[in-house]
Amino acid sequence: MSEETSAAEQQQPQIKQRIIAQYVRDLSFENILAQKGANAEGQPEMSIKVNLDARKRAENTYEVITKLNVSANSKENKEPLFILEVEYAGVFHIEGVPEEQLHPYLLIECPRMTFPFIRRIVSDVSRDGGFPPLNLENIDFLSIYRNELARRAEAQKAQIN
Template sequence: MADEGDVLTNLDNQPGANGADTQPTAGFINQYIKDLSVENPSAPASFQWKDAPKIDLQFNIGANPVNDEVNEVELKINATAECDAGQLYVIELVYAGLVGIRNLPEDQAHMFLYAEAPRILFPFARRVIAEASRDLGFQPLMIDPIDFNGLYVQRLQQKQQEDAAAGAAPAGNA
């Protein structure tokens, strides 16, 4: 019978024969709600309003180092619903995850933190927003999926264009 323990040992990312741990790894350690603010400022009058709400949805991604191998990735989502009569609700969520990264090239680590990690966190944050809007007494706000990888590539291209434009600008007096 084969020794199945080797599979589990390999997943534990044990050091190699020379004691060096050189295998590239990235993964989640934990995920959690870091901050959640839910407001229903016009209740109970807002439940009588008949016009369709306008939803303003904004999100931002941040990453903060915790130590050499762990980063906290934050997915910030702000959802505001308003109609002609006034504001229905405001939901502000910071959904975060602790991400462990070891032996990844810097460009791949950056992509994991700002594209892949938010993609993994998003369904959980989406559920929190949907439940919060429902608990406020409104229809659940189901946020459409977001292409974090596409946004990451778009932002990189935009930054490269900005850097190229800055590099083409004439230098100051020497």
């Protein structure tokens, strides 16, 4: 190991992170189909919306909330079948992330860590609600973050003009 390598390693901040807690902040499942007394035929058409929020709780401690809104409609007549809304939070202790990289870290890396738990909740709730279990595909949190930055930049341009 050369002196240059060890100097470069010393300059690299060591990121320390751990999940302190995870919990469901809010959960709602509305079985519209059962309320109407109808039966669903075939595969439903799904709409999934994702929203992210992060806030500082204490020194090096952050709460990151992933909000999912899933609505299922019948493909044939577009009748609503069910609506599932879940807010899932993770409380993270994070050290060593440079200030300018903290916002993307909180809204990209932290939701990636809690997503498997959200996926399981959505699957269980949809199954327990009388539908086939909804197994969510992986969510590209980097893409969501970039799209939100672009949307904010456009909104700012619109305000200036």
